[in-house]
Amino acid sequence: MKTFILESSKYFMEEIDLEKDKEKILRAFGKRAQRCYGCFVAFHFKDMYLGEDASYYCEHCKTDDMFHFDDFVKFIDVSKLRESKGTHHLD
Ligand SMILES: [Zn+2]
Numbered sequence: 001m002k003t004f005i006l007e008s009s010k011y012f013m014e015e016i017d018l019e020k021d022k023e024k025i026l027r028a029f030g031k032r033a034q035r036c037y038g039c040f041v042a043f044h045f046k047d048m049y050l051g052e053d054a055s056y057y058c059e060h061c062k063t064d065d066m067f068h069f070d071d072f073v074k075f076i077d078v079s080k081l082r083e084s085k086g087t088h089h090l091d
Contacts, residue, residue, distance in 0.1 A: 018079055026073055028083040036061055045069055 030046030038061025049062035
């Protein structure tokens, strides 16, 4: 039982840390360069839109049914992003 509590509190702490760093991680993620699938010009993720085909489009090529970065980023599991591997160098 003691081990269980230790394990779960450790898990809880990691969750909290990730939550705290989430904004920082997402900001770093938003600075990644990505080519627009429509015009092939590179943009920052934070200025792009996600299409239904899982491709990213710039604001000139997007259509109304696409999600802006600020919207689709809410559904991203930040722990899966490479930016979450080390948050100390993210500023
Ligand atoms: Zn474009």
